[in-house]
Amino acid sequence: MPGERSVKVEYFKKEIDVAGKKFIVESGKVAKQASGSCTVTVGETTVLVTAVSSKEPKVGTDFMPLTVDYRERTYAAGKIPGGFFKREAKPRDSEILISRLIDRSIRPLFPEYWRNDTQISAIVLSYDGVNDTDIPAILGTSVALMTSDLPFTTPIASVRIGKLNGKFVINPTMEEQQTSDLDLVVSGTEEAFNMVEAGSLELSESEMLDALNLAKETIKGICAFQKSLPAKQKIEVQPPQYNPSLKADIEAEAIAKAEQGVTIKEKGEREFFWASFKKDITARMIEKYPEENAGAIDTMLEDIFYKKARELVLTKKVRTDGRGLEEIRPITCETDVLPRVHGSSLFTRGQTQALATVTLGTPGDMQMMDELKGEYNERFMLHYNFPGFATGEPKGERSTSRREIGHGALAKRALRPILPKEEDFGYTIRIVSDILESNGSSSMASVCGGSLALFNAGVPVKASVAGVAMGLMKEGDNYVVLTDIMGMEDHLGDMDFKVAGTRKGITALQMDIKIAGLTSEIMAQALEQARRGRMFILDKMDAAVSAPKNNLSEYAPKMATIMIPPKKIGELIGPGGKNIKKIQEENEVKIDIEESGKVSISGMDIEKVNRARGIVEAVAAEVEVGKIYSGKVVRIIEIGAFVEVLPGKDGMVHISQLADSHVKKVEDVVKVGDEVTVKVLKIDEKGRVNLSMKAAKQ
Numbered sequence: 001m002p003g004e005r006s007v008k009v010e011y012f013k014k015e016i017d018v019a020g021k022k023f024i025v026e027s028g029k030v031a032k033q034a035s036g037s038c039t040v041t042v043g044e045t046t047v048l049v050t051a052v053s054s055k056e057p058k059v060g061t062d063f064m065p066l067t068v069d070y071r072e073r074t075y076a077a078g079k080i081p082g083g084f085f086k087r088e089a090k091p092r093d094s095e096i097l098i099s100r101l102i103d104r105s106i107r108p109l110f111p112e113y114w115r116n117d118t119q120i121s122a123i124v125l126s127y128d129g130v131n132d133t134d135i136p137a138i139l140g141t142s143v144a145l146m147t148s149d150l151p152f153t154t155p156i157a158s159v160r161i162g163k164l165n166g167k168f169v170i171n172p173t174m175e176e177q178q179t180s181d182l183d184l185v186v187s188g189t190e191e192a193f194n195m196v197e198a199g200s201l202e203l204s205e206s207e208m209l210d211a212l213n214l215a216k217e218t219i220k221g222i223c224a225f226q227k228s229l230p231a232k233q234k235i236e237v238q239p240p241q242y243n244p245s246l247k248a249d250i251e252a253e254a255i256a257k258a259e260q261g262v263t264i265k266e267k268g269e270r271e272f273f274w275a276s277f278k279k280d281i282t283a284r285m286i287e288k289y290p291e292e293n294a295g296a297i298d299t300m301l302e303d304i305f306y307k308k309a310r311e312l313v314l315t316k317k318v319r320t321d322g323r324g325l326e327e328i329r330p331i332t333c334e335t336d337v338l339p340r341v342h343g344s345s346l347f348t349r350g351q352t353q354a355l356a357t358v359t360l361g362t363p364g365d366m367q368m369m370d371e372l373k374g375e376y377n378e379r380f381m382l383h384y385n386f387p388g389f390a391t392g393e394p395k396g397e398r399s400t401s402r403r404e405i406g407h408g409a410l411a412k413r414a415l416r417p418i419l420p421k422e423e424d425f426g427y428t429i430r431i432v433s434d435i436l437e438s439n440g441s442s443s444m445a446s447v448c449g450g451s452l453a454l455f456n457a458g459v460p461v462k463a464s465v466a467g468v469a470m471g472l473m474k475e476g477d478n479y480v481v482l483t484d485i486m487g488m489e490d491h492l493g494d495m496d497f498k499v500a501g502t503r504k505g506i507t508a509l510q511m512d513i514k515i516a517g518l519t520s521e522i523m524a525q526a527l528e529q530a531r532r533g534r535m536f537i538l539d540k541m542d543a544a545v546s547a548p549k550n551n552l553s554e555y556a557p558k559m560a561t562i563m564i565p566p567k568k569i570g571e572l573i574g575p576g577g578k579n580i581k582k583i584q585e586e587n588e589v590k591i592d593i594e595e596s597g598k599v600s601i602s603g604m605d606i607e608k609v610n611r612a613r614g615i616v617e618a619v620a621a622e623v624e625v626g627k628i629y630s631g632k633v634v635r636i637i638e639i640g641a642f643v644e645v646l647p648g649k650d651g652m653v654h655i656s657q658l659a660d661s662h663v664k665k666v667e668d669v670v671k672v673g674d675e676v677t678v679k680v681l682k683i684d685e686k687g688r689v690n691l692s693m694k695a696a697k698q
Contacts, residue, residue: 352437
């Protein structure tokens with residue numbers, strides 16, 4: 001019967017070996033009311049994944065309403081959540097990024113006209129600190145969908161490829177990932193790639209392709225394994241049926257109009273032309289066919305425009321804006337565009353524009369990250385904002401969208417490899433990319449703008465980084481790879497493939513695809529074409545600014561960093577923080593202390609920073625026998641005077657050591673507050689320091 005759903009759940013527990021690691025897949029034991037569910041365990045990491053959908057299609061929707069939620073339960077790692085409420089709240093950025101990985105892996109494989117609300121829920125139940133959670137979550141998603149009644153019939157799998165000591169490693173451990181030159185996550189079917197996410201330390205295109213092909217071979221076996229799993233009967237999805245007369249009337253006018261519209265170069269003019277025509281013909285068709293709805297007419301019109309735009313590229317090898325297939329839109333690069341910020345740039349490519357700013361902070365400005373994997377301080381932040389006015393839309397700013405988080409993470413991954421090491425440049429670095437105008441690939445504009453802003457801020461980065469977005473249009477064996485796609489080509493094309501890097505190699509890569517998959521041959525062509533495009537953009541950027549500034553902005557904090565023995569930290573801080581507060585207040589500086597003994601001093605006046613540094617060094621210093629010091633008399637007793645030779649460290653000058661001649665009374669020679677020169681004679685077993693003014697003169 002129409003709308004009837006299969007509910008039978010068959011229990012199974014199977015395992016597969018992937019590069020020496022055992023993945024255990026179990027279904028039919030928990031979450032049995034979901035359309036499909038399973039747990040995936042590797043080591044002692046376990047992820048539960050469920051798939052559900054509404055019973056009926058969502059009316060008036062012209063896209064697949066898919067929601068993916070990946071969540072980490074802190075109990076999985078034996079932790080209690082931080083914060084007042086002590087429970088998991090909104091998802092962390094890291095959870096949103098994995099949700100996006102899952103979504104991008106599976107979305108292309110659903111039928112074109114599937115319109116039922118669909119939700120994937122992946123929950124980390126156990127985490128061992130060794131095996132990452134995203135790879136089992138993607139496998140679990142595929143298994144849950146394959147064994148459900150949802151119309152998902154092509155299994156997918158995902159693997160992570162690392163590079164250690166010059167060799168590729170499949171699904172490296174969390175510890176291995178810390179020293180890997182590559183972090184590549186690939187999802188695909190038995191035949192092709194359908195999602196790629198990568199960060200690397202300037203790998204060449206050939207190395208990246210080798211890693212991708214290794215991932216592809218590994219994925220094949222995991223997909224074949226899934227075909228043996230029991231599955232429910234699948235829901236059939238029927239394409240929409242249109243009134244033949246209405247369809248003929250629309251085509252009679254719309255085909256010619258679409259052919260005209262797709263050749264209008266300017267975005268606003270093109271959109272106005274097509275929107276005006278749609279409004280006019282829709283009103284006339286509804287008047288002629290009152291039983292029809294505007295949604296069906298709109299779908300038919302968009303299908304015609306889609307086909308004509310693709311036909312222009314595939315058959316005539318001409319792009320809507322008249323560019324060649326590898327031609328990049330006009331680029332302008334400006335730096336130092338804002339007077340008070342520490343570094344700024346304005347990168348414009350065609351109708352896409354990114355305002356990038358760099359702010360330099362102290363170690364205390366680092367972002368404390370409380371993750372399932374543990375707590376750590378993040379030194380480098382990149383935040384991407386996409387306001388509505390960038391595309392001429394009246395959209396208010398609310399919470400950060402998943403797209404903004406994803407684009408920011410991609411740009412951050414692209415720029416991180418060229419940053420100086422923390423021990424060489426102790427500043428916390430924050431880049432903000434505000435998209436002021438958008439017509440395609442604002443994330444890659446953020447990479448270019450961020451690189452220029454780092455140069456302008458005087459951050460001693462290794463090299464310039466540029467990014468370019470590649471597109472694909474494919475019908476059968478006929479395909480075209482496009483360089484620097486604009487918004488319409490992204491919307492109407494089959495692939496969005498972003499590549500960022502230096503002249504030496506790739507630092508970040510991201511691929512999303514709308515068709516069933518991408519072959520190695522097309523991937524190789526796209527990588528090489530992207531390399532040529534990247535070099536062109538780097539030439540433009542280097543012509544504007546070819547090296548980082550020699551000095552930091554006058555508005556950036558000045559910093560000094562020293563190491564002190566950890567046992568001296570208590571002395572530096574003092575009782576109730578008395579000492580450290582005094583140094584900070586008197587010198588107008590901020591001091592950050594780490595358990596290792598690293599002390600960072602920052603302020604706006606370099607002289608005061610250096611003065612505070614001298615005080616800290618003095619606190620950390622040890623009094624040495626035989627060394628001469630200048631100190632202040634802090635206390636007088638009958639038999640001598642106490643002199644502070646180092647901050648918080650004093651010794652006694654016996655009355656017999658005050659002068660060469662006989663001294664009857666200490667006050668005859670020194671008073672409290674006097675500055676005197678003394679020599680250390682001895683430090684006894686109790687740490688008491690004996691000083692001499694007499695010996696200091698000899």
